[in-house]
Amino acid sequence: MAALRKSGAAVKSTGNGDVIMPCTTVLAGKLATNDRSTMIARTDDGHFDEKKLIVVEPDQQPKIYKSVESHVEITLPENPMRYTSCPSVDPKHGIWAATGINAANVGMTATETTTSNPRVLAADPMVELREAKDGEEKRCGGIGEEDIVVLVLPYIRSAREGVLRLGALLEQYGTYESNGIAFNDENEVWWLETIGGHHWIAKKIPEDRVIINPNQFGMDSFDLEDAFGARESHLCSADLREFISENHLDLNQDGKFNPRDIFGSHRDMDHIYNTPRAWFMGRCLAPHTYRWDGENADFTPESDDIPWSYVPERKVAAEDIQYLLSSHYQGTPYDPYAGHAEKGGIYRPIGINRTGVTTICQIRSDVPDAIKGIEWVCFGSTTFSAWLPVYTNVPQMPDYLSNVTLDAETDNLYWVSRFVGALADKCYGSCIQNVWGYQDTVNIRGRQIVLKYDRLMRESGDFTLAAQANDELCAMAKEESAQILNKVLRTASEQMKTVPTRLLLDTNLSTEAKLTGALLYTFEDGGLSAQELADVLGLPPEKVAPVFAELTGNGYLEILEENGAFGLHLKG
Numbered sequence: 001m002a003a004l005r006k007s008g009a010a011v012k013s014t015g016n017g018d019v020i021m022p023c024t025t026v027l028a029g030k031l032a033t034n035d036r037s038t039m040i041a042r043t044d045d046g047h048f049d050e051k052k053l054i055v056v057e058p059d060q061q062p063k064i065y066k067s068v069e070s071h072v073e074i075t076l077p078e079n080p081m082r083y084t085s086c087p088s089v090d091p092k093h094g095i096w097a098a099t100g101i102n103a104a105n106v107g108m109t110a111t112e113t114t115t116s117n118p119r120v121l122a123a124d125p126m127v128e129l130r131e132a133k134d135g136e137e138k139r140c141g142g143i144g145e146e147d148i149v150v151l152v153l154p155y156i157r158s159a160r161e162g163v164l165r166l167g168a169l170l171e172q173y174g175t176y177e178s179n180g181i182a183f184n185d186e187n188e189v190w191w192l193e194t195i196g197g198h199h200w201i202a203k204k205i206p207e208d209r210v211i212i213n214p215n216q217f218g219m220d221s222f223d224l225e226d227a228f229g230a231r232e233s234h235l236c237s238a239d240l241r242e243f244i245s246e247n248h249l250d251l252n253q254d255g256k257f258n259p260r261d262i263f264g265s266h267r268d269m270d271h272i273y274n275t276p277r278a279w280f281m282g283r284c285l286a287p288h289t290y291r292w293d294g295e296n297a298d299f300t301p302e303s304d305d306i307p308w309s310y311v312p313e314r315k316v317a318a319e320d321i322q323y324l325l326s327s328h329y330q331g332t333p334y335d336p337y338a339g340h341a342e343k344g345g346i347y348r349p350i351g352i353n354r355t356g357v358t359t360i361c362q363i364r365s366d367v368p369d370a371i372k373g374i375e376w377v378c379f380g381s382t383t384f385s386a387w388l389p390v391y392t393n394v395p396q397m398p399d400y401l402s403n404v405t406l407d408a409e410t411d412n413l414y415w416v417s418r419f420v421g422a423l424a425d426k427c428y429g430s431c432i433q434n435v436w437g438y439q440d441t442v443n444i445r446g447r448q449i450v451l452k453y454d455r456l457m458r459e460s461g462d463f464t465l466a467a468q469a470n471d472e473l474c475a476m477a478k479e480e481s482a483q484i485l486n487k488v489l490r491t492a493s494e495q496m497k498t499v500p501t502r503l504l505l506d507t508n509l510s511t512e513a514k515l516t517g518a519l520l521y522t523f524e525d526g527g528l529s530a531q532e533l534a535d536v537l538g539l540p541p542e543k544v545a546p547v548f549a550e551l552t553g554n555g556y557l558e559i560l561e562e563n564g565a566f567g568l569h570l571k572g
Contacts, residue, residue, distance in 0.1 A: 022045045022113055023045060023215060024043045024214045024324075024325060025041065025109070025182060025213040026210065028205075028209075028211075028316055028321065029205045032210050034315045034317045035317070035364065036365045037365060038184040038189050038363050039189075039318065039360050039361065039362045040182040041361070044355065044356050044358060046354070048354055049356040050089035050404055050405075051356040051357040052086065052401065052402050052403070052412075052414065053084065053085075053359075053375070053390070053397050053402060054086075054397055054401075055085075055392075055394060055397055055402075056083055056084070057082055058079070058081065061080040061150075061154050063075070063076055064076065065147065067094060067140075067144075067147050068146065069093065069129070069144065070140055070142060072140040072142065073140070074151060076151070077155050081154050082154075083100045083101065083102035083153050084375055084392045084397070085149065086099050088356075093146070095150055096145065097110075098149065098357060099149065099375075101361050101363070102156070103393060104157040104185075105186060105369065105373050105393075106156050106157060106158060106162060106183065106185045107159075107182075107184045107362075107363055108152065108162055108183050108361070109182050110149050111181050112181070112182075112213050113215055114215060114218070114264070115178060115215070115264055115270070115274075117264065119247065120247075123243065123246075123249070125197050126142070126177065127173070127198075128142075129176070142173050142197060143175055145177065148179075148181060151169060152165050158188070159184050159185045159190045160188065160190060162183035162190065163183060163192050163202045164235070166192060166200075167200050170199075171199075171200075171237065174197040174198045175194050175198075176197075177194075179193070179194050180217075180218060181193075184361060184363055185363055186372060187365075190202055190203070190205065191203055193219060195237070195243075201219065201222060201227075201263070202236065204232075204233040208311050209311055210309065210316060211308060211309050212278055212281040212310075212324075214274045214275070214277035214278050214281075216264055216265065216270055216278075217264025218260065220260045222258075222259050223257075244262065249263070270304070271301070271302035273347075273348045275301060275302055275303060275304065276301035276302070276329070276347035277348065277350050278306040279292065279300065279301040279303065279306055280332070281324050281327075281350075282307060284324060285312045285313070285324075286310045286313055289313065318362060318389075322378070322387050325358055325382050326382035327350045327351055328349035328383055329349060334346060337428045349383075351384075353425070355381055356379070357414075359377050359378070362375070362389075370457070371391055371463060372393075374389050374390070375389070375390055376390075377390065377401065379413050380417035380418045380420070381417075381421035381425070383421070383425075384417070384420050384424045385421060386417075386439045386443070386477065387446075388413070388446055388477045389447070389450055391467075393466060398473075399411075399412070400475075401474060407512075407543060408515075408543065410482075410512075416485055419489075420481070420488050423488045423491075426495075431487075431491050434487045434491070435484065435488070438481075438483070438484035445476050445480070446473055453472075489514075503517050508554060509550065509554060510550065512547055513550045513551055516544075516547045517551050517556060
């Protein structure tokens with residue numbers, strides 16, 4: 001059987017540092033960007049989780065929120081606002097809204113899984129669900145990634161308000177995991193990090209800086225005097241000073257307050273999983289400010305003191321953030337696609353197979369309030385997928401983004417992106433030029449449509465045209481995505497060990513069957529287990545069986561099952 005290289009199971013961290021964690025975050029202040037917009041962006045890549053982009057209207061927001069994971073119940077405020085959301089298609093584990101922008105033009109992304117250390121967790125343990133047993137009452141867990149966007153985003157009118165509302169919820173209900181959460185409005189970007197079960201710390205990002213956060217406690221400086229005084233740029237739990245002192249958490253020798261040292265971790269796992277991503281992003285943002293390579297490098301991929309914030313050497317645009325969040329150490333010896341036998345693939349890249357959705361929440365300053373919010377959405381592996389900008393102040397999103405099914409199909413951007421990524425990854429060298437062309441074209445045409453409608457809405461005063469703009473954007477994305485899928489499928493087919501030409505031309509077969517059949521034949525020995533195929537396609541194993549049956553029933557494959565593995569033989 002063909003052996004696929006698996007990434008470790010991606011699960012949420014409780015802060016103990018011994019699990020594999022998702023997500024990478026980039027934040028940009030308004031003076032660091034080319035158009036004075038603020039941007040917050042994050043890859044949501046915990047596991048294969050079908051995602052969609054929707055609009056939640058006020059009457060669709062619950063009055064009492066009930067968490068599936070932790071069983072906590074929270075009464076919500078009256079008068080929620082409309083907001084965008086990227087929930088899981090399958091609701092069995094909860095909403096997991098991930099990110100969005102509300103009607104007040106406040107953006108939010110939640111959450112970035114971070115790390116902590118035993119001293120913090122001993123002093124303020126995570127709030128874990130405990131079912132009733134042995135005469136003890138049931139104890140609900142705290143809040144976490146499943147819940148936070150729904151609990152906060154519909155009720156805030158500024159980034160600062162987002163920090164304060166979330167901070168109050170953390171103090172009241174606690175959390176079962178270590179997380180970082182970002183908020184932005186037209187003028188400010190804030191970053192909040194949880195500390196243990198109930199404590200938190202938050203900082204307003206300097207306007208001229210870009211922040212990077214790859215699954216570890218990020219903040220490397222903090223002004224306690226401001227946090228307990230004017231509170232201009234720093235906020236935290238009311239008892240943070242006492243918490244640090246009473247539990248002897250401060251490890252700093254120089255009198256400086258470094259939250260990363262106090263609340264975070266410096267484990268060997270960080271040097272494989274987290275710090276290399278920070279190194280690559282810093283290398284892109286400040287290539288001449290620091291020495292990144294060679295014997296005398298200021299920072300290496302395994303340095304624990306890589307800066308959290310940078311004044312970028314040139315202003316950043318949305319495309320620059322896209323580049324960072326789709327990267328795989330290109331231009332370095334650690335690129336898994338470059339054929340470096342010794343070092344390629346030794347570090348966890350940013351663009352990975354299990355990304356469900358990535359967004360950039362952009363709040364613009366040079367347009368009317370009604371159209372300030374733009375959400376750049378990218379489904380699947382960012383290395384191979386395109387980013388589509390859409391207006392957020394609309395009553396609903398087009399079906400191409402919102403009508404995503406659990407079954408693989410080609411009628412939505414999520415699944416087309418999955419197919420393109422699965423095929424292009426296997427023949428990277430032959431496909432990547434076409435993929436880059438596709439990504440550039442969607443960016444160019446997307447920006448052209450936004451510019452056109454910005455002008456039309458300014459001139460007419462009719463901001464309902466934003467919905468029409470989104471329809472046009474999705475029609476364009478559908479057209480371009482169909483073209484790249486055709487190109488990648490053809491390229492992958494030409495590299496098969498046995499090319500099933502008649503399979504690709506058979507009008508009796510579904511598109512899903514053709515794509516699956518083509519993918520199967522890209523593996524050297526023509527064999528995959530049902531689970532391996534499911535992992536590649538991002539499908540539950542039970543969804544694979546009908547496709548196998550379709551290929552077999554039409555006389556293309558003979559399937560020999562032995563111990564749960566399928567041997568595939570091309571017939572005819």
